[in-house]
Amino acid sequence: MTHDAPLANHLTRCPTAFDPARGADVVRLLPDLPADIASLIAGTAGSSPYLARLIEREHDWLAPALDAPRRAVDQVIAALGDIAPDILGAGLRQAKRRVALIVALADLGGVWPLEDVTGALTRLADAATDAAMKAALMAEVARGKLPGMSADDVQSGAGMVALAMGKMGAGELNYSSDIDLICLFDDSRFDRDAYPDARASYVRATRKMTALLSDITAEGYVFRTDLRLRPDASVTPVCVAMSVAEQYYEAEGRTWERAAYIKARAAAGDLQAGARFLRALRPFVWRRHLDFAAIQDAHDMRLRIRDHKGLNGRLNLLGHNMKLGRGGIREIEFFTQTRQLIAGGRDDSLRLRGTVPGLMRLSETGWITPEVAEDLTDHYRAHRLVEHRLQMLNDAQTHDLPVTEEGFARLAAFMGTSTADLKADLTRRIKAVEALTEDFFAPDDSATAREADFGAEVIARWRSYPALRSVRAGQSFRRLRPRILSRLQQAAKPEEALAVFDQFLSGLPAGVQLFALFEANENLLNLLIDICATAPALAQYLSRNAGVLDAVIGGSFFAQWPDDLPAELHTAIARAPDYEAKLDAARRWMKEWHFRIGVHFLQGLTDAEGAGTQYAALADSVLQGIWPVVSAEFARRHGAAPGRGAIVVGMGSLGAGRLHAQSDLDLILIYDAQGVDASDGPRPLAVSSYFARLTQALVTALSAPMAEGRLYEVDMRLRPSGRQGPVATGWGAFRAYQTDEAWTWEHLAQTRARPIVGDAGLMAEFEGFRRDLLALKAGGAKVRADVLDMRARISAAKPPQGDWDAKIGPGRLQDIELFAETMALLASNPARTVQDQLAVADLPEGERQTLQIGARLFWQLQSAQRLLTAGPLSADALGAGGRAFLLRETGQPSVVALNAAIEQVAARAAGVIETHLSADGQSA
Structure with missing residues (x-):
């Protein structure tokens, strides 16, 4: 106040x-x-x-x-x-x-204001309940009926708490509210023998407390008290053991009970025990995954209430229920609470008890528009004002408007207005609330779009898809279909977009949650159609991993790239109870971020360079999160890693810190046992076997398909001796091999090598050795000749796949990267990225710029291509949306211009490369 x-x-x-x-x-x-x-x-x-x-x-x-x-x-x-x-x-x-x-x-x-009015009433209810409870408990203690409890215990509630539910829990009591309480006792304070007497005592205390509050005497009453929200009220006593309540909610709790606990608050008695109970109940109330089926549950509940109260039919102000009727207070509360239930498990800022604060937060997080939040808040306040006036007339717990004209005249006078103005305002607001909320719960089944013959053959087969086989999914999708088809028809090439959407739909294993999600969030449906019209590969990814859409509406999907990404994964992994669950948690987390990067790239929130850096940072985070989990699980069976353990080194594009949407991970593993022969554990292993099997465990953790799919494909061919060499290499053997045996291509690979996770000392030593190795090999007379031979072998083994192959071909990405590595090796330059390697290369400035322009263009083309499709990219096969994205990213005005740029830039880059790798180039 x-x-x-x-x-x-x-x-x-x-x-x-x-x-x-x-x-x-x-x-x-x-x-x-x-x-x-x-x-x-x-x-x-x-x-x-x-x-x-x-x-x-x-x-x-x-x-x-x-x-x-x-x-x-x-x-x-x-x-x-x-x-x-x-x-x-x-x-x-x-x-x-x-x-x-x-x-x-x-x-x-x-x-x-409304908050001060309802707040004062709620504070009175809290204090009255607390006083009545403690008086009842004190009587039990005085009679020796509450085992082990004294008068001092009663002052802190003696293990009993009243949870305020509904409007009392939210601090929103109406003027003549009854109060909804759940009374619990902390049974952990009693041994088995004392439990029956304690339970009986708490039940008596609850009944006495209720009588003190509810009985009507010559002095009136305090609050009508309702205990029916307790777990399984028909069979449980009026005061329930906390462990019994927890077991009930875990096994049988329903959506309406989850919604009720949004507003739950420890209000009287042992507030600390109540707070502990509510913390334990968070996983029940706030689901980790977005729960869009709750929308249908809330809609069904609304209809049951209306049927039970006889509130269906056309609007008639005489006797209209301002709480439960059409366009009433409960509609606004359900509208708010259901959205909170859907997303509050992921975004704890949505876990607000109050209706108005909940609406404001939903607006801030993009769930509803500011206009909807403001309108519903205004109508909510006005409805509560009318509710209070109705109740103030005769202290009746009523929400019904008067049934006579005289009654309306009295209400209008009480509100300081005329009957005509009051009725007009009520009608306007009730209809406005109904219009704002009804589509959320029950979009119009009769809505149609101008489908005509658009996609008739495609649409005809939809009913056979797995995602549409359940009745509930079919009902939801039928409501969605007109909106989907309407938006697909707005795409630059509707038939192409429909075909991709069809592929997306056919790949969905189930549809209830997803279709409910689209019904609830118009922006998400628009995003899906945008993806279908632009990026088929991303749409296919979505069909296999529809759960990533949870993240889109989790509150921060469109925020800036975070400063500490690995910490987020560590948090997600820490919540998981066992090894397999931790790997699945990592998969869910990685896929959400992977999808986020793709959407940001597609929508122009980042460019190819930014997306490449983010994909690599994501892979780093996954390795840094998974490696300790794999190592700990392996150590549990075979003992801790001998010596300093191992490091994981990123090679190729991962080492250079730039990946695309479909990159695999080039890795090598190096260990330093420091002279130890074997591990010391339940099943000890010799050092070479230990680290070989640990490497395989890491590869399996990354690439094995699990319930949540896989993380990455892993390529370890860049290890010493390639496919023939051991999968894990000892530190001494690695140095000796690189110094004395490795080929030029292996030294070139070291220009990009980057330690990612493992023993910090060994990582530092590896980087020091890498720099020394480049200096040692910089003067090699055969480097240019070996690279020329490598270029010829690559060209013969893998020709370009079409004119738009960004990677393979003279002067294209792989060719430029190979040349940049060559320049880095010849210059003993530790830089890893192609642009940094070219920046210090011994080249005339014009030639350097030619190569940098080529590297930029072909990375843009490669990065965009791998977001759009898994196969070769060509102008003929690319849809209109994909072409627009590709042209935007490469900065070209047309496909003709892009074709010309590709040809010209590749030719110029190839000319520079061939000049400097030839014999003449060497002598120069």
Whole structure:
């Protein structure tokens, strides 16, 4: 709440007395009131019989309270803990009367906003529940019925907690709310013999607490108390053991119970035990994977409520239920909570209890537009205002609008408006809420698009696809189909886009969650169609890994590249309980980031160079995350790695820190046993066997297909002696081989070698040796001749695949990279990237620029090609969207211009390379 001030200082509205005479009678009890306050009292008492009676009963307390209403509420609530047990019932009821009265006047006068009104009511409910619970527990302790507990224990709740659910949990109690509580006790505090007596005592205490709050006496009541939200309420006692509750939710918990726990809060009693229980329940409430089937569950629940309450049919304001009816408060709450359920497992910023804060956060994270959030917030506040006025009339827990014209006239007067204006405003808002929320839960099944003959043959076979075989998936997809076809028809080449979408759909193993996702998120559907119209390979990737779409709406998909990517994977792996689960967690994580890079590249949020760096950084992170897991699992069976262990070295493009969408990983493994002969473990291994099998375990961890697919294909042919050599090489043997036996191509490979993970000391020594090796081999007389021979062998073994082959051919990417490595070796230059190697090469500036331009163009072409397709790329086979992407990335205005650039740039680069590798070039 904001600062305190007399109520008269901030009045912004005033009810009109429906019964002026009644209002005037009540005002006489409070002489010398300021005119504005007198009008507020008269309008209030003249419209609400309930508030008129409260003013009459509490007028002596009310007069000074009007000068400091916030302080008055705080004092009433603070005093509840000091009321003697024998007068607690009367004291609680007096507190309820006083808080209800001052809150109503602050609300009716427009002095307090909705949050202050509902917040004051909720704080009263918390304090009243706590006082009633502790009084009931103290009686149990005094009778010796609560094993091992003393009066001191009762002060902290004695192991019992009341969880506030629903509006109380969210701090949003309405004016005449009942309170939804789940009462639990911490059974870990009792041994088996004491448990039955403890449970019986907590059940008695719960019943006494409920009676203290709910029984209607001459003093009234405090809060009607509802305990039916507890686990399996039909068979469980009113106070449930926490372990029993946890087991129930884990085994049988339903979507509506998950939604209820969004707002759950430890409100009374042992707050620490309650907080521990709620933490333990997080995996039940907040699913790690996006749960779009919750939308259908929420929709079904809405329909069941409407059917049960007889709320279907056309809108009729007379008797319309402002909470459960069409366009009502519950629609806004379900709209908000269902989205929170869907994504809150991944984005904990969405785990907010309040409806308005939830709407604002959903807007900030892109789930809904700011306009929708603002409109629903406005309607929610207005609906709650009407709800409060209905309840203030007679202190009734009602949400029904009046059923007579006289009743509407009284309500309108109470709200300071006319009947006609009130009805018009209600009708407008109810229809607006229905329009904003209904499509989310139940998109119009009758919606159609101008399908005509578009894709008729393709569409006809969709019903046979695995993803559409379930009834629920079919229903969801039928609602989606008009929107999908409409967007496909807007593609530059609709038939091409439809064909790719068809491939995507045919590859989906299941569809319920995904189709519900698309229904809930229009932007995601648009992204899919964009991918289908542009990048078939990415669409195929999606069909095999549809779970990556979770990440798109997880809150940070379009954010900047993170500073500490490996830490994110370590966190994901740490959550997994065992070795296989850790490998699957790594696969899920890698695929989401891999897809993210592709989408950013496709949509122009990064370019080929940026995407190449990110793909390599992702691979580094995977290796840095997986290697400790593999090593620890291997050590568990065979003992810790002998000596300093091993390092994993990235070769080729990985070593150079630039990969594309379909790159495999070139790796070698080097170990230093430091003279140790074998491992020391349950099943010890000789050093060579230990590291050979450890290497195979790493390769398997990376490349074996599991439930979540595979991470990367691995190529180890760049190790010493290639395919014939051992898969893991000792540090001494590696140095000796490179110094005395390796061929020129193996020295060229070392220009890009980069240690990625393993023993830090060995990694540093490897880099030092690599630099020394380049210096040692820099003057080799045969380097140029060997490279010329290698170029000829490559050309003969693998000719270019079409005019747009970016990699193979004279003057293209592989040729330029080979030449750059040659220049780096001849110059003893430790640089790994092609641009850095060319930058220090002994070349005339014009020739250097020719090669740098070629390297850039052919990398752009290669990187884009591998995002678009797994096979050869040609202008004829490429769709319109793919062509536009390729031209954008290469900076060319047309396909003709691109063809010309490829031919010219390759020819110029080849000329430079041949000049400097020839005999004349050597003599020069």
